[in-house]
Amino acid sequence: VGDRVFGVVTKPYLGDGSLGEYVTVPVQVGIAKLPDTVDFVEGAALGLAGTAAVDAVDAAGIEPGATVLIAGATGGVGQQALQLAVAAGAHVIGTASSEEEKDLVTGLGAAATVDYKADVAEQVLGNHPDGIDVAFGFAGDPSALVPAVKQGGRLVSSLIMSPDDIQADGVQVVAIYANPAPETLERLAKNQAEKNTTVTVQRTYRLEEAAQAFEDFAAGTRGKLVVTLA
Incomplete structure (x- = not known):
């Protein structure tokens, strides 16, 4: 799918998760190309939340x-x-x-x-x-x-x-149970690239600050918190 990709690491059931520098994912679901005009932080913030929103709005008619x-x-x-x-x-x-x-x-x-x-x-x-x-x-x-x-x-x-x-x-x-199908993710990326929608990233954290990110999330946010590897 190219070097610039984004998406949602997913599996067919809910369970414990983790954070890491590397992960293997199936290409059939949860992965899409990221436009050059959308940076990786925005892409990370778009994935799951954006998918849930698209699926919900589609269902609302x-x-x-x-x-x-x-x-x-x-x-x-x-x-x-x-x-x-x-x-x-x-x-x-x-x-x-x-x-x-x-x-x-x-x-x-x-x-x-x-x-x-x-x-x-x-x-x-x-x-x-x-x-x-x-x-x-x-x-x-x-x-x-x-x-x-x-x-x-x-x-x-x-x-x-x-x-x-x-x-x-x-x-x-x-x-609604968010399904990060590639076509849904592509819609999100297109909306972001064309400025039809925007994503609010309240704060970014280094990987070693992940515990603080979870604490801040639990306290309430006005947008997305993103853990970066940079």
Whole structure:
């Protein structure tokens, strides 16, 4: 596939992982060419989060003019999904609490924000009493978003294993398990190269700083943390 590649080291089951300088991966999944205009840090940040976002937005079937809520809008998946939803013509509401988070989310195209530290569904219904068309649950309890979705709408979440995990009469629930197929990764790279979307890298770490990276991740982020080998 060439010298400049990026992707997601994956396997057909969830389990323990690790960090290392070298890894063997199957070329059939998880690997794609990285455009010359996209650097390796951006590529590393795009892989899994971007795949989850693309799969989620594809599953949502967003129509132009739809009203969309993104819970977890400040995270890696949420930021990508937010930009893709805006590009699809949606009126996007993103969750954010601090002024810095609000600026980040609106800067990526959100028309409005709601505070994730309060009742998100209640805030959404205050401005959209008939409910919204699509809710994405990338953070928090996705079932708490159900009241904000209108009858016939969709709730798409990467935090559940099955639609049966959420009771949502009249709302279609879609469970997302990111599949880093080469064609999906190529879409991500093309969007990044053509500036259709952007990825926020909050901080990079050397490999020996990996423990600190995990601590910082657990404390909450406004984008992606990347461990580099440079």
